Amino acid sequence: MSTDTRGGLLDGVSLTNTRLRTIALYVGLYGTAALFLIPYWYMFATSFMTRELVYSETPYLIPWEVTTYWYQYLIDNSLIGMWTVNTLILAGITTLFVIVVDAMIAYSLTRLEWPGRRVIFGVIVASFMVPGIINLVPVYIIASELGLVNSVWGVVLPSAANPLGVFMLVQFFKDIPEELEEAARLDGFSRLRVFSHIVLPLMRSPLAALGLFIFIWTWNSFVWPLLIFQRETMYTLPIGLVTLQDNLGVTEPGVIMTSAVIASVPLLLVFLVMQKQLVQAVEMQGTTK
Amino acid sequence: MPPDEIGERIGLPPDTTDRCRVSRRGLLQAGGAAGLAGLAGCTGYVGSAQEGIEYWTLFGGGDGATMESMVDGINESGEYDLQVNRQRVPWDEHYSRLYTSMVGGNPPDVAVMHSRMMMVYQDSLVPVTDEIGTDPYLEELAQGGVVDGEQLAVPLDTHPFGLYYNKEIFEEVGLDPEEPPNTPERFAEAARTIAENTDYWAFDYPGGVNGAETMRMMVHGLGGQLITEEYEPAIDTESGRAVVQEMYDWVHEHEWAPTDPDTGWNAWNRGEVGMKIEGTWHISVVREAGFEFGMAEPFVMPGADDPVTVGDSHMLIIPESEERGQEGLEDAIEFIRLLTQEFNARWGYDAGHLPASQAAIESDQLRDSDTWDKTLETFYGMVDSGQYIRPPATPNVQEYMEAIYQPLDDMRTGNITPEEAIETATTGVRRTFDQ
Numbered sequence: 001m002s003t004d005t006r007g008g009l010l011d012g013v014s015l016t017n018t019r020l021r022t023i024a025l026y027v028g029l030y031g032t033a034a035l036f037l038i039p040y041w042y043m044f045a046t047s048f049m050t051r052e053l054v055y056s057e058t059p060y061l062i063p064w065e066v067t068t069y070w071y072q073y074l075i076d077n078s079l080i081g082m083w084t085v086n087t088l089i090l091a092g093i094t095t096l097f098v099i100v101v102d103a104m105i106a107y108s109l110t111r112l113e114w115p116g117r118r119v120i121f122g123v124i125v126a127s128f129m130v131p132g133i134i135n136l137v138p139v140y141i142i143a144s145e146l147g148l149v150n151s152v153w154g155v156v157l158p159s160a161a162n163p164l165g166v167f168m169l170v171q172f173f174k175d176i177p178e179e180l181e182e183a184a185r186l187d188g189f190s191r192l193r194v195f196s197h198i199v200l201p202l203m204r205s206p207l208a209a210l211g212l213f214i215f216i217w218t219w220n221s222f223v224w225p226l227l228i229f230q231r232e233t234m235y236t237l238p239i240g241l242v243t244l245q246d247n248l249g250v251t252e253p254g255v256i257m258t259s260a261v262i263a264s265v266p267l268l269l270v271f272l273v274m275q276k277q278l279v280q281a282v283e284m285q286g287t288t289k
Numbered sequence: 290m291p292p293d294e295i296g297e298r299i300g301l302p303p304d305t306t307d308r309c310r311v312s313r314r315g316l317l318q319a320g321g322a323a324g325l326a327g328l329a330g331c332t333g334y335v336g337s338a339q340e341g342i343e344y345w346t347l348f349g350g351g352d353g354a355t356m357e358s359m360v361d362g363i364n365e366s367g368e369y370d371l372q373v374n375r376q377r378v379p380w381d382e383h384y385s386r387l388y389t390s391m392v393g394g395n396p397p398d399v400a401v402m403h404s405r406m407m408m409v410y411q412d413s414l415v416p417v418t419d420e421i422g423t424d425p426y427l428e429e430l431a432q433g434g435v436v437d438g439e440q441l442a443v444p445l446d447t448h449p450f451g452l453y454y455n456k457e458i459f460e461e462v463g464l465d466p467e468e469p470p471n472t473p474e475r476f477a478e479a480a481r482t483i484a485e486n487t488d489y490w491a492f493d494y495p496g497g498v499n500g501a502e503t504m505r506m507m508v509h510g511l512g513g514q515l516i517t518e519e520y521e522p523a524i525d526t527e528s529g530r531a532v533v534q535e536m537y538d539w540v541h542e543h544e545w546a547p548t549d550p551d552t553g554w555n556a557w558n559r560g561e562v563g564m565k566i567e568g569t570w571h572i573s574v575v576r577e578a579g580f581e582f583g584m585a586e587p588f589v590m591p592g593a594d595d596p597v598t599v600g601d602s603h604m605l606i607i608p609e610s611e612e613r614g615q616e617g618l619e620d621a622i623e624f625i626r627l628l629t630q631e632f633n634a635r636w637g638y639d640a641g642h643l644p645a646s647q648a649a650i651e652s653d654q655l656r657d658s659d660t661w662d663k664t665l666e667t668f669y670g671m672v673d674s675g676q677y678i679r680p681p682a683t684p685n686v687q688e689y690m691e692a693i694y695q696p697l698d699d700m701r702t703g704n705i706t707p708e709e710a711i712e713t714a715t716t717g718v719r720r721t722f723d724q
Contacts, residue, residue, distance in 0.1 A: 041385055051577075055558040077354065080315040144393040152334050223382065230343065230397070233333025243349055243377040252350075266397040276582055 034066045040098055046257035047071070054254045070258035074244065080262065082233060083240035084250070088227070088266070090236060092220040098214045099207050101160045106169035107195055111181070121170065129165045140227055154228035159218070165210050172206040172284070205284055208277030212270070220264075237263045322550045341372030342617070342624050343397040347383040348640075350575035355640040359632045369627065371620055383515040384409075384687075387608070393574035396619040402442060404433030404602040407682035414441040417447060420603070420622045421543055421596070426628055427672060430645045433602050433679050442604035443629050444645035448569040448679060449600025449668055450499075450506060452476070452589065456581040459564045462486045469585030480545045483563040487553065490543035492538075493553030494566040498687075501585075501694035502551075502599050502680065503566055507532040509678055510593030515693065515718075520683060522718035523709050535590060537700055537707045548702050568600070572641035574666050584664045586671055596673050597678050602645065643668045646671060685721050692717025 023042030042061060047070055049063040074080050109121050122223060139158055176199060184194045196260070200207070222238050229235055235243070241259035303523045348356045360375040374591045378386055384406065391413055402410060403635030418440040419623045423431035426444050447531070454465035462482050470476040472514060480491035496504050505515045513528030539546045547553045553718035556562045560580040565575075566587050588596035607618070628636075633649035636642055643665055644650055652709065655661055671677045683689065696713040699705045 035388075053561075055555050057556070057559065079333075082331055082333055086333060089332055089334060137389055140389050140393045144395050149393075149395050223385075226379065226382055226386055230345075230376065230390070230395070231374065232334060235333075238380060242379040242381075243353070 022083045023106050046253060048260045049254065051254065054252075058080070058118075070252075070254040073255065074241075074258055074262065078240060078244055079233060079247075080237075080240065083235050083237045084262075084266070086234060087219055087236040087238075090152060090155060091215045093152060094159050094218040095211045095215045097156050098159055098162050098165055099211050101205065102162055102165035102169055102210065103200065103203070104195070105161060105166050107199060108171050109166070109170055110173040111178075112191075112198075121166075124161065124163050124166050124230070128167075136223070136227070143228060149228055150230055150234065151228070155218075164216065165214065168210055169206060171205070172203055172281075175284075176202055181249050205223070205277050205280040208274055209281035212274045212278055215270060216267055297416075298570050303545045313689065314604045318333050330466070340622055341374050342399060344373050344375045344398040344624070345378050345383070345397040346375060347378050347380050347401055347526065349377060352570060352640045352642075352714065353377055355636060358639070359628060359635055362632060362635075363627055367624070371624055371627075378398040391608050394611065396610050398607065398610075398613060398617060399624055400606055400608060401445070402604050402606045403595075403688050404430075404444070405680040405682050407436065407442060407604075408684050409686065410608070411436050411441055415609055415618065416441055417443060417607065417622055417625070419567065421626055425647060427647060427650070428678065429672060432496050433682070434604050442606045443625050444603055445603040445629050445633070446569075446642035446645050447668075447672065447677075447679070448642045449598040449671065450503065450566055450568050450587045451566055451571075451583050451584045451664060451667060452587040453571060453575060453582055453600065454479070454564040455557075455560060456583050457484060457560065458489060464618055466583060469583055471585035471588055473589055473591040473593065476564070477591070479556040479563060484545055487563075488561075490545075490547055490553060490556050490562045491564050492539060492564045493546050493550070493557055494549035495541070496698050498690050499568070499693050500697050501690050504532055504536065504693065504697060505680065506587065506597060506599040506678075507535065507590040507593065507601070510588070510590045510596040512595060514690065516681070516683070518681075520689075522715045524718070525715045530707070530711060531592070532590065533697070533700070533707045535553065536697065537710075540701050541703060550698075550701070557695065559652065562585065568630065569642045569664065569668060570640070570678055572660060582663075584667055586667060586676070597676050598668075598670075599641075599666070599678050599680060600668075601680055603642070611653065637665055641665070643672065668705055685724075689718050690720040692721050 006174050038061075045063050048066045048068065049060065049164075050065045050067045050069070053063060053065060055059050070098065078218075105124075109117050137193055143149060143154045143158070148157065180198060180202075184198050189197065219236075220238060222242075225236050226239050229239070232240070234242075241263055244255060302460045330583075346353070346356055356574060357375065360373050363369055363371055364373055383401075386411075387396070387400055387402075391410075408626070416439040421440065421443055423435065424439055427447075430444040430447050434440055436443055442549070452470060454466075454470060459466040459479070463486075464479055464482055468475070470479040483489055483491040494500065503513070508515060508523075508528045511528035511531060513526055513532075514523050515529075518524050522535075543641060544635055547556070552592075553562060553565070557565050558574070558578050560578060565571075572584075586596070587598055590596065605628060607621050613621075630646045630648065633644040633646040634652045637644040637655045638660045641660055644655065651656060655665070660667075688693065693714045696705060696710040696717070700707060700710040701711075
């Protein structure tokens, strides 16, 4: 079926069934994507609204009266710059540490022969089943005994043997052909050199994907850093911003939305930068066997 | 550089390209080092351990700013030889963190605690009976920190409920804005007048835990209570049923208040609600909202012969710690004394809470302030005349309050009837204390 087109602009354009279906598909997909974006846009728009617009009976999606009052409020009433730097440092160190430690654990579990490795792997996987909140007090007491309260390592070390990271990397390491390692060993590579010069470069995408997960997870983590960091100057963004929001149940929507923007924009940027690696990791897992 | 190469270079023009060449790796290293140095200057992770008193508060917003200025005043005056490291803890996590830190042996030197939480923490607090005592404070508030004759906590304030009202709306509908709606009859008349003559909500009251406290306040006015001294629910009683029915009627019978507290909150901020039950802290909100307001006693329950307001107290405590020496303990006690006495008036006129110190209450600084005229005089009147109660200190405070406010909130939204709300709350409270 074709549809007659009238008027200069549409001359020569014919709408076949396939084309109509394609247009409908795109409209549907982009429409759905736009629906998901609306809450984020509302958050962003509200952060620039005046108090009158924020409390208006009619919700506005576009701030026709723009103000930077809420941003100024956060800058003037908080250590937001320091909290951002703290979060970056903490998330960066944790990510690097987890990647190195988890990669070594996963390599050891898949490539080295030692008694009890299956049991250890079982324990690591089983630890998925234990809700983190149960460990809170015992781990805090251990951290306290080790003098790790008010130390970055108090947050980094408990994350080191991350079961998700180990489990994920074990699956990827199993896919690496053993012949590659054998060839390297024939060339005189030590076990450590095989790991650092052969295995890790091959695992760049999965490691990047894991790094992204860990970075986001650390960035957003709240309860544990709150317990360990007992100084306001050591707070991370999620903790610091919450201290500004609640006051005996009195909460300013403008402050909440602006806090949310500040806390989420850096993560969005990191995700955009790492997106390619993430997709590659998924492809790799999907195509190798 | 080998000597023979040096010999060859003598007499040649200097090779500037060689001297100035910076390898990419060197540039990256230098950049990285500079970046790290820059980050180090902007983070709280670098630096030596802090000396002084560790003080944990849960005050944010305007309260947080006032507390900051009070602590800064102590640190910077040079008069007291104290260094206080104040930190704000997120409201919802304050008690979890305090509890965990006490279990882990890393408690703060001084912390804020509500008086109703006393039973949870009383076994791990340092008594200050001889060092501070209860005499400098309003008697009713000071008793909130006393257990078996020992003073375990020192009151900073009380923050009871009042009935805030929008004077502009009162004027608009022909009510006298200078005649506060401080009796059930005046309240009902004002609500009816606003509802009949405007599109505004006549009234709003808080949800959540403050909704349950509102119920406690009204039940006490009728001579009842929420729970008995044996922690038995006392909700399914004549007074309990009357109050729950009244709260239901506000929303569903008279349609004075919206079903959703958020709707009420937003409308109040727009200046479109006539009256609202809120605590002392609310003064900063109404000042920000910008309309003319007044505040009256929250005596809204019809038939209440003995109307009261209810208000918890922020107390200051010293958790036990093996790490803290005698000097640290003395500093902590002195700091508490300063906050609750010398600097206490500021907590009233800046943050809006009723100061606990008798001297602060009588000080010119407080009495001459706008806050005193607007709200504190009325709050003090209620406390002084015995029209005031403190929520009791019990175990499982947060749990039993949740068991009450959840069905109340459900009833407000219209999901359950008053009878169902009473039954659910009674069962929930009983289960909480049976566990």
